Amino acid sequence: xxxxxxxxxxxxxAGTLAYWTDPLHAAATLSPVDESAPAGQPAWLKTLRRxxxxxxxxxDPAVLDVEAWxxxxxxxxxxxxxxxxxxxxxxxxxQVPFHRKGKYLAxxxxxxxxxxxxxxxxxxxxxxxxxxxxxxxxLQAHPEWFMRxxxxxxxxxxxxxxxxxxxxxxxxxxxxxxxxxxxxxxHYDVDGFYMNGWPxxxxxxxxxxxxxxxPPPKTPAYWDKFNxxxxxLWKLYDNIAKEKxxxxxxxxxxxxxxxxxxxxxxxxxxxxxxxxxxQGRGRMDDPIxxxxxxxxxxxxxxxxxxxxxxxxxxxxxxxRWRESIKSPQETQMWLDxxxxxxxxxxxxxxGGEKGMGEDRRWEKLGEDYFAWTAKHDVHFMNRRSIANIAxxxxxxxNLFYQAPNDMTMQRNMDGLYSALLEGxxxxxxxxxxxxxPDRLKKYTAVILPNxxxxxxxxxxxxxxxxxxxxxxxxxxxxxxxxDQNARRADFGLADVLGIHTAGKVIGRRGNSNPFYARIExxxxxxxxxxxxxxxxxxxxxxxxxxxxxxxLTVVPGFVAYPPELSYPPTPQTTEPAVVLQERGSxxxxxxPGNIEHSLWIAGNTDLSRLLQNTIRWVAGETNxxxxxxxxxxxxxxxxxxxxxxxxILNYTNPNTHRGWLRAFYPIGPQRVRLxxxxxxxxxxxxxxxxxxxxxxxxxxxxxxxxxxxIDDYEIAALTAE
Ligand SMILES: [Zn+2]
Numbered sequence: 001x002x003x004x005x006x007x008x009x010x011x012x013x014a015g016t017l018a019y020w021t022d023p024l025h026a027a028a029t030l031s032p033v034d035e036s037a038p039a040g041q042p043a044w045l046k047t048l049r050r051x052x053x054x055x056x057x058x059x060d061p062a063v064l065d066v067e068a069w070x071x072x073x074x075x076x077x078x079x080x081x082x083x084x085x086x087x088x089x090x091x092x093x094x095q096v097p098f099h100r101k102g103k104y105l106a107x108x109x110x111x112x113x114x115x116x117x118x119x120x121x122x123x124x125x126x127x128x129x130x131x132x133x134x135x136x137x138x139l140q141a142h143p144e145w146f147m148r149x150x151x152x153x154x155x156x157x158x159x160x161x162x163x164x165x166x167x168x169x170x171x172x173x174x175x176x177x178x179x180x181x182x183x184x185x186x187h188y189d190v191d192g193f194y195m196n197g198w199p200x201x202x203x204x205x206x207x208x209x210x211x212x213x214x215p216p217p218k219t220p221a222y223w224d225k226f227n228x229x230x231x232x233l234w235k236l237y238d239n240i241a242k243e244k245x246x247x248x249x250x251x252x253x254x255x256x257x258x259x260x261x262x263x264x265x266x267x268x269x270x271x272x273x274x275x276x277x278x279q280g281r282g283r284m285d286d287p288i289x290x291x292x293x294x295x296x297x298x299x300x301x302x303x304x305x306x307x308x309x310x311x312x313x314x315x316x317x318x319x320r321w322r323e324s325i326k327s328p329q330e331t332q333m334w335l336d337x338x339x340x341x342x343x344x345x346x347x348x349x350x351g352g353e354k355g356m357g358e359d360r361r362w363e364k365l366g367e368d369y370f371a372w373t374a375k376h377d378v379h380f381m382n383r384r385s386i387a388n389i390a391x392x393x394x395x396x397x398n399l400f401y402q403a404p405n406d407m408t409m410q411r412n413m414d415g416l417y418s419a420l421l422e423g424x425x426x427x428x429x430x431x432x433x434x435x436x437p438d439r440l441k442k443y444t445a446v447i448l449p450n451x452x453x454x455x456x457x458x459x460x461x462x463x464x465x466x467x468x469x470x471x472x473x474x475x476x477x478x479x480x481x482x483d484q485n486a487r488r489a490d491f492g493l494a495d496v497l498g499i500h501t502a503g504k505v506i507g508r509r510g511n512s513n514p515f516y517a518r519i520e521x522x523x524x525x526x527x528x529x530x531x532x533x534x535x536x537x538x539x540x541x542x543x544x545x546x547x548x549x550x551x552l553t554v555v556p557g558f559v560a561y562p563p564e565l566s567y568p569p570t571p572q573t574t575e576p577a578v579v580l581q582e583r584g585s586x587x588x589x590x591x592p593g594n595i596e597h598s599l600w601i602a603g604n605t606d607l608s609r610l611l612q613n614t615i616r617w618v619a620g621e622t623n624x625x626x627x628x629x630x631x632x633x634x635x636x637x638x639x640x641x642x643x644x645x646x647x648i649l650n651y652t653n654p655n656t657h658r659g660w661l662r663a664f665y666p667i668g669p670q671r672v673r674l675x676x677x678x679x680x681x682x683x684x685x686x687x688x689x690x691x692x693x694x695x696x697x698x699x700x701x702x703x704x705x706x707x708x709x710i711d712d713y714e715i716a717a718l719t720a721e
Contacts (some may be wrong), residue, residue, distance in 0.1 A: 084128045096640060112188060129193060163434055196253050292636075311347055314349060323357060390443040401481065412600070516575075554577045625674050649713055671705075689714045690713070
């Protein structure tokens with residue numbers, strides 16, 4: 001704590017205004033923010049702040065109360081609702097062959113009833129479709145539409161063996177889906193088309209006649225073909241959407257945080273709407289911040305265009321009760337994270353049994369939350385983030401990198417993320433295809449958390465950034481592989497980081513101690529470590545050649561049991577456990593260990609402190625925002641339409657690392673200091689959750705105020721001149 005405060009003080013003294021005026025991260029030299037909608041985007045999208053969806057089941061035509069449904073979404077001021085057309089079950093009197101009418105549809109035009117009821121109330125509607133599955137009769141008539149396993153068998157779904165998976169590369173997508181879209185255009189008015197269940201969350205493995213001619217599944221060469229196909233279909237569907245209504249558009253289902261199958265940068269270029277289908281924590285040990293990671297991904301790739309995160313009000317998680325809600329606190333925090341990270345809140349329930357569902361507790365929850373956001377819409381209109389650190393999330397690494405044993409890139413990110421939150425840093429995510437100088441100049445430091453796959457061109461961009469005075473922090477196998485997943489003989493960033501490989505990745509034997517890091521001399525990254533000569537190392541390391549004057553050296557792991565043998569046979573080596581360099585304003589740090597992953601799986605506080613110290617050292621003392629106070633928080637700072645906003649999420653909760661949240665545990669005063677761009681001054685400061693004005697001071701371009709307490713979420717909204 002003392003150390004953090006010392007650093008904060010130092011930055012306050014030395015770094016005044018530097019964030020906005022340093023040429024390296026010259027946010028102040030950015031062109032003025034363009035207030036018109038991004039190219040190709042309908043103007044109404046810019047002001048869309050709420051989305052609602054009752055996911056229509058086959059039974060709903062018999063039970064759902066259409067008027068109550070439309071009244072609800074209108075009352076909560078949802079700007080858009082989804083109405084199911086589908087592709088698996090038809091909700092209208094379709095003529096498209098193999099578009100099977102639902103069992104309870106009878107002679108009804110259920111899609112039409114819903115669409116009319118919504119539009120009568122001024123709601124915009126999207127026709128929701130599912131291209132991923134079809135039935136046995138379609139399989140018999142069109143065997144070429146379907147995915148095949150290696151033996152050539154069609155692939156049924158796990159829950160419903162009568163439904164088979166269709167293949168993205170086949171005419172199912174160009175003949176069948178387009179016929180449905182044109183049928184909708186012919187008979188109804190909609191604002192666009194949305195496809196669920198596509199493109200897939202996992203890269204398809206298919207041996208149909210088309211796919212047999214493609215490069216092997218799960219390779220970068222296959223990925224290129226997959227991305228080409230997705231882009232081709234996306235454009236085709238978008239053109240069909242526009243055949244009736246020039247403002248209409250098409251989009252599909254994304255999400256999964258740092259994990260995605262389709263090239264996210266390509267999606268960002270083509271899509272008007274990022275549908276972040278990240279509905280809640282998925283696994284038992286998922287931390288609460290899965291939604292903000294999603295928001296950071298969307299912010300990186302959408303360039304200011306809309307991203308909406310789907311919050312499932314139903315019971316998401318390892319056991320999924322689709323028609324029973326999860327704890328209101330868990331849902332509320334997910335919505336808080338959506339708003340804080342710059343996405344549009346979107347609530348999602350399944351089915352309308354008994355009119356609005358068997359479990360109707362979600363209605364009030366959605367109503368209260370949306371009513372609160374509606375009062376403060378203007379302060380959620382973000383122009384750009386205020387952050388001095390970029391974290392690369394490495395999509396190719398996430399897709400193709402073969403991590404040792406049980407190491408996962410999600411845990412690797414969660415380890416780094418936890419250190420970033422504990423250190424209260426302000427950071428953005430970036431995709432590895434976004435390392436151009438224009439984008440990087442905003443940041444004093446770029447973090448590469450085991451970004452193993454980097455092309456030569458990407459390494460050159462990082463080299464140029466460092467030569468311009470930028471700083472880097474990299475770990476483990478960063479740049480050891482090309483973008484085609486070929487292992488290099490030495491790091492692609494060897495010269496930039498001052499390192500050379502010295503052999504293969506080393507793990508630990510059986511249950512033995514992982515390696516240790518021996519302190520050779522004092523340094524800022526070791527602040528707070530007293531009375532110890534050793535620190536924990538990591539589970540795995542990529543050995544690197546000796547360097548002059550090392551700060552930390554490797555003590556190889558040794559026997560853990562029996563304790564009689566638990567001592568270091570080799571107590572000292574010349575192998576570095578960290579490599580630091582300093583040239584002008586540029587600082588680089590490289591950890592040969594998978595330090596952030598080890599931190600995450602072990603919960604090791606020394607590793608967190610070491611990472612935080614190192615991030616602070618590379619990022620320098622030009623923090624644009626600091627927040628002092630107790631508790632585990634995640635914070636965002638935005639330049640907004642009216643001025644600025646600082647969002648603070650309170651994760652100080654026993655269920656932060658294992659869901660669901662059961663209650664909120666308020667934290668005390670949080671003292672915020674925000675450096676303003678030159679020429680800006682604050683007129684008013686208010687708290688949007690507490691709904692009251694607060695006092696503030698302005699001093700030398702820095703605005704300072706204190707948020708007295710926070711339950712789950714608070715937003716300090718600053719109106720500026
Ligand atoms: Zn196929």
